[in-house]
Amino acid sequence: MKSKLTCLLICFLFIACNNKDTLSFEPLTIATDSCENCTSVRIEIPEATGKTKLSKTINAALEGEIIALLNFDEESNAQNLEEAKEAFLYDYEELNGKFPEESMPWEATIEGNIAFENENIITIKLESYIYTGGAHGYGTNRFLNFDKISGKELYQEDLFNNLDEFKTYAETLFRQQENIPAEGSINNTGFMFETENFYLPDNLGYTETGLLLFYEPYEIASFADGPITLTIPYLEANSFLKYPKKP
Structure with missing residues (x-):
């Protein structure tokens, strides 16, 4: 009985450490080519490395938020950030084709960084500015919180x-x-x-x-x-x- 309990404890500690202690990030940049008077997209976020549940949860949550930010007509079927970027460009071209005299180039700038981290929780801040025509663009911040032990996003x-x-x-x-x-x-x-x-x-x-x-x-x-x-x-x-x- 003791050996079973010991084994379970070791497994639990291994899972907890796997989610908590091995969390690391690499910079991820997705951007359009630079040109004058062109619609532009630039995304710079931390991408969690490894195959832990926590890493997968963080990356999926960031991807989902950014896809939503770039979704102009709410009909995009983008499944990843590259597709979301291309959909944003396509939506501009489609609108520009209908109203060429009224369409200023669009802009989307999204930057992510770690706002807080301790042994139990990590918060990632997404700062964005989206311009899709009109008098001004729209800038905002999003905060995503994650439990480092369970690997779950926290609402x-x-x-x-x-x-x-x-x-x-x-x-x-x-x-x-x-x-x-x-x-x-x-x-x-x-x-x-x-x-x-x-x-x-x-x-x-x-x-x-x-x-x-x-x-x-x-x-x-x-x-x-x-x-x-x-x-x-x-x-x-x-x-x-x-x-x-x-x-």
Whole structure:
């Protein structure tokens, strides 16, 4: 019996170390040829090496996010980054063929980097700027969180011991930061939360300075206001987190 337990323990430790300790990255760049007045795509991200579950999860998540960012008409069947790049170029050429006098060259720039990493969790930030015509492009950040032990991507509900309690606490801090009265609608000073109630952004990520709440442009305010952020220091956030940051 003891030998079986010992064997299981060794296997567990091997799997955990395989996912956690061997994680490494290589730079991956995918770009169009440089030319003047041409539609351009440039993607620079860290690509996880190896064949662990964690590496595969990270690469698949990054690929999925970038394909979605480059998907202009929401009908693309791109299966990888090269196909997504080509689909973006094709969509521009198709639109330019219909409206040549109105079509300025498009641009897509996407850069990824590791925003945070410790023994249990890693957060990768995707910073993007997409221009597909009109008065201005659209820039944003995406934060992807991963459990280094299980090899799984972590979603909002996976990060907190009690999501509702954290939301209540975050609202208090948000009101203080933005000088919104403690009582009354969260939109009293001009924000545009739907249903007049506070909610967490889709984008939550670990950073070196604290847990970052990142509201996209247009998510709760006008485009002119840009992204709205709230950083909660770990000394305050740790009690809510399933993955607290050690001092």
